[in-house]
Amino acid sequence: MFCEKCEGLLLPKDGVMTCARCGHTAEIKDSSALTQVKKGKKKKKVLVLDENSDIATLPVTRAECQECGNMEAFWWLVQTRRSDEPETRFLRCSKCKHTWREYD
Numbered sequence: 224m225f226c227e228k229c230e231g232l233l234l235p236k237d238g239v240m241t242c243a244r245c246g247h248t249a250e251i252k253d254s255s256a257l258t259q260v261k262k263g264k265k266k267k268k269v270l271v272l273d274e275n276s277d278i279a280t281l282p283v284t285r286a287e288c289q290e291c292g293n294m295e296a297f298w299w300l301v302q303t304r305r306s307d308e309p310e311t312r313f314l315r316c317s318k319c320k321h322t323w324r325e326y327d
C-alpha cells in the first residue's frame with residue numbers, strides 16, 4: 224500500500240496507514256471479510272424412519288427375525304447423537320414387521 228499523494232510507503236500506525244514520507248494517512252482496509260470464511264459443514268445424508276414410514280423402498284438384507292424366524296429384513300441407518308459417531312443399523316422383519324437394532 225502506497226501513499227496516494229507522494230507514493231511513499233504507508234505504514235500502519237495507531238490503526239491507520241501513515242505515509243512515512245509526508246504523513247498522509249489512509250484507513251486500513253477492512254480485512255474481516257477474509258477472516259470470516261465460514262467452514263462448510265459436511266452433512267451426511269442419513270435415512271431416518273419412524274414406525275409409519277414406508278419401508279417398501281428400503282434395501283433388504285438377510286437377517287433372522289427373533290419373533291417369527293423369517294430370514295429377510297428391511298434395513299436403514301439412523302444417526303445417533305453426534306455426527307462423528309457411526310450410524311446405527313435398524314432392521315425390520317419383512318414378514319411380521321418386528322423391528323430391532325443391529326449390534327456389532
Ligand SMILES: [Zn+2]
Nearest residue numbers: 226229242245
Ligand atoms: Zn505521502
Ligand SMILES: [Zn+2]
Nearest residue numbers: 288291316319
Ligand atoms: Zn418377523
